[in-house]
Amino acid sequence: MADFGYGGGYPGRHGYQHVAIVEKAGKQVKTFNEGDIVFFGHYVGHRSWHILEAMSPEMALCLKLPNEIDHEDCALLGVTGVGMRHVRRVRVSPAQNVLVFGQGPIGLGASQSAKAFGAYVSVVDMVQKRLDVAKELGIHRCINPSESSYIEQLKQIAPYNCIIDASGASPIIEDIRKNGLLAHKGVIGLLAVRGETTFHWGMLHILEGSFEVSCHFSLDDLNVIIHFMKTGVMQIKPMVTHRVAISSAKEIYGIMRDNPRELLGVIFNWKD
Structure with a gap:
């Protein structure tokens, strides 16, 4: 911490x-x-x-x-509540397409909350044990980035209305841009703690997208x-x-x- x-x-x-x-x-x-x-x-x-x-x-x-x-x-x-607060912050609503990176306790709280609000939820994590827990909790799609088809799986049902980063992995923002993962007027939620963060301005300008950050x-x-x-x-x-x-x-x-x-x-x- x-x-x-x-x-x-x-x-x-x-x-x-x-x-x-x-x-x-x-x-x-x-x-x-x-x-x-x-x-x-x-x-x-x-x-x-x-x-x-x-x-x-x-x-x-x-x-x-x-x-x-x-x-x-x-x-x-409370850990689950951090995920819930963020899902409400990025305005997840029924029938939306939501992608969550990271399935630690906070990420699982976010993915469960998004599902509870009626979204179709895909999650990503490098730890298979965490993906197994996500499956047990009823999350719709669980993707391991170690798989050779990782990017193709992400793009298969893109774009996403909300993309939540609960991992803090530095390449995620650029991966979203390069692979066209964000929907028009979509929201990228930076839930995980980060240091200095940079992004390509054009990825939001054309899509009229936004970033959101929540706390506690x-x-x-x-x-x-x-x-x-x-x-x-x-x-x-x-x-x-x-x-x-x-x-x-x-x-x-x-x-x-x-x-x-x-x-x-x-x-x-x-x-x-």
Whole structure:
């Protein structure tokens, strides 16, 4: 999270998006009660406790979780929310043709969200395990760029109304231009964090296209996801590869450093 100066420098105590039980509520608290199970998305680093004060629930990104959904899975609710916010930002709508590069947890959140809004969704990732998860989640087309027919597969149903980059791979913008992947008045969504970014001005001028960037998620985004989870349209469970005690954090970060393709969604359990 410290890439490109985003989120601070090294070393950093990163970690946010938690599911927890309300242990105590002040007399003037109206939104929450003791015993409520809540999602808490405010950035505070890894920590076994939180105090919510002098903030509205909206600012703190805190909401009560309904009983109809798996509460443990909701530890990745915010990650999925980043994808949802971006899909809403690029204005995905029913029957659109959408392409998503990158199927990490945020990319899977974006592809699921686009599908939930009625789009036909194609996704690209170099890690076959991630494409397998996308297939399990019902994504329509899954493409591995290591295949010799990669470009032909991309062009087969082009142009795309929305193209979302959730990978940050530097050649993507130029690949979109060279291969004529963007539709007239189409949108390129730069979801992944990038450094300095350049593009060929003519690729947007002729098509009247645009770039969009989004940041984080809101309570409204989370409530939309919860609605789709309750109705079975979106899932988080297939995105989770590791559920471990917090005492295993060092091992998980070692995998992230040495073999990051083995990880997708990771949930730390503070109770064990």
